[in-house]
Amino acid sequence: MKHFEANFDGLVGPTHNYAGLSFGNVASYSNAAQASNPKAAAKQGLAKAKALADLGMVQGVLAPQERPDLYSLRRMGFSGSDAEVLTQAAKQAPMLLNACCSASSMWTANAATVSPSADTRNGKVHFTPANLVDKLHRSIEPTTTGNILKATFSDEKHFQHHQHLPEHASFGDEGAANHTRLCSDYGHAGVELFVYGQQAMNPNAPKPKKFPARQTLEASQAVARLHQLDDESCVFMQQNPDVIDQGVFHNDVISVGNQNVLFYHEQAFVDTAAKFDEIRRKMNADVHFVKVATEQVSIQDAVKSYLFNTQIITLPNGEMAIIAPTDCEENPAVHAYLNELVTLGTPIKQVRYYDVKQSMQNGGGPACLRLRVAMNEQEVAAVNQHTLMNDALFTRLNTWVDKHYRDTLTVADLADPQLIIESRTALDELTQVLKLGSVYQFQK
Template sequence: MAREANFDGLVGPTHNYGGLSDGNLASARNEGLVSSPRAGVLEGLAKMKRLADSGLVQGLLPPHERPYLPLLRRAGFSGSDSAVIEAAWRSAPGLLRKACSASPMWAANAATVSPSADTKDGRLHFTPANLLTTLHRSIEGEQTKRALDWAFADTGRFAVHDVLPMQPDFADEGAANHVRLCAEQGGEGVEIFVYGRTADEAWSGKFPARQTLEACQAVARSHRLDPKRTVFLRQSPEAIDAGAFHNDVVCVGTRTTLFFHELAFADRDSALEAIRRAADGLFEPDFVEVPQAEVPISDAITSYLFNSQLLEWPGEDRLVLIAPKETEETASTQAYCSAMTVGNGPIGRVEFVEVRQSMRNGGGPACLRLRVVLTDQELAAVTPRALMSDALYPELVAWAERHYREQLGPNDLADPALLVESREALDALTQILELGGGYYPFQRA
């Protein structure tokens, strides 16, 4: 037996609205607003607990060290830690904002994951994303690999690869551009990689196309996937220019169901036919396409209808869509969800959740989680403290309430006390999660 688990990124103590992500409309729109790190982490924990209480497997990934002083020191700032922060704020405030970003909370970008049922060596494979398109995310790869090595330490069952080369040809954004369809989670599936551009093309779009075909192909090779069951699809340039900076802003899928916007793919007909061919002999794909006439792509992006979790819910015979409150509050997407669920399609219910702290930076429920299909034996091999439980949840809530600020404004990033507070929080988390000595860079210094 195998089940799909969700590993959510814990929101970090420096969660702020820096507006750092080109092409992410929500991030740009909310730049400079006052954030609430405490509300953000508690919202994320509540979502995790809701899924764990339902009987789903729910895991977590620790936040990264922020402010990230190694970035600032490599940029020429020196002296004590507080001196580095003060000097960076005076002469390079934009760089300091990047060094403070809590973007690892969006675990959909942490890695691409291939279940053991799809790989030639029968191991579960992870490739941490290099995220090189944006500076504030390009510093994540090494610590993400450390997190995955901690959670999935059994090298006989799990293979955690290095990030792809840090070069534009291999621009990789992780599972946000990857979908897996299957008849049963424990059976062979079809892995769908979605890219925005090829390495050698001149890109002239309004916003960057972050994922390259070459990165997708490299991950598929490293994971030892069957080429006949692997599909490479091009994302629609129109969707990218509308603000779909990742494919998961316009598409989500699980089991045999692919839920997507009409404008998600550059060649819609060819994309669906390629999926059908790859699935031949395994299952018949169930396509749920949302027409542009019913939900304009602008509404799909601002509401994050597709940046939702599509789940097999225990005790229910149809899939459940876990969508942000903004989907309920947008007229076109609310109407579409109501009509969709009263029909006989594969999605039977939509549950709306509060993740506004994440949404204001452009990350919905799907951004916050990394999906990992685990057999019973693999689940037993996961590091226990990486899994949400009735005992762990109150510990993490108390930890967040003790260490996180209620509010964080743009100028607060220059406060050297924020560095001290963040390190104290991460030191305490190291003990709670049993991360081991030297998990974070500042602990190894």
């Protein structure tokens, strides 16, 4: 039976904007209050997804969430008609309005943690939506994320869905952005690497001083239990607190893995040598740890270019390729390093660059835009086929974007009642295109 690693990219929502909501995310903060282009953002994401499908990869899409989130604003005490709720929020608590208009669900690396059937005791693919409790604009996502995942992976014979973890700081969970899976082959049992920023229940353990550590060890351990992973299938590794304080808000900003390759910056982790030995022992196979030294690429350049927020994919011919943002090509140090990397004899043989600048300016690169799901061919066949990328879906989604999305959106535009109508109309049509059923609050 064939096995694949599918990528499910988040469709950029109609309210894509730059409100600077993510403290600790340098790009998000530095581009706050700029005008965004939702239409360009959505088309850039679709082009990247289609390019991977054209390379022979299994590629899907995940729907965006309803924004503005009137349901959450009403829970916060705003009342009246939809337009009145927006007007009150814009006047009394504009930051709450901004949070409830964020299109951050586009970054599906934070949607959930996924464990493939080869690793789990009951032989099913397990999904746990991330609770994202550290940021208000993301903490309102998990329930709808769960609904979208269930509509995409609905076959209970193959897929098992869990509720997100308790919404408490001790269980701060940011999903696959702090999780990667190493294996000799996608269909073989592997080692799931959970990277955490702090031990929430150990006040004496190291943690960053400036920016928050969003992933806790306690959350990672809980997800591993839910997914029925054995101890020999898991490694728990701490992210270096010092790099978190330099803007590395998730592990996927400082390392990325694929099959038997872990591509990482030398400052990425705590206790690196011992943990790598543990990975080697549990893998019981060759592992390529591809280290990028500080003298080759500084932390600043890595964060600015998102060198590690790239995707590493295995092409149908067995070669590995890095899917990088054009920002990597435009950064002299990073571009020079990547040119050298493909000559070093590692499994990574090529680099492909894609323009996702609208996402990059808000703090998310190619890896942020995708959720990886390793599956066998029976499991791929059990996925909602309307969500899998092909020529027809690509054309249909681009037409949908052209019809419903604005060319320009500012933070001030978030108070426009017409935006509610535009967003709901777009998502109502999308649920029909992707056959998602009733996954949104406004449909209840």
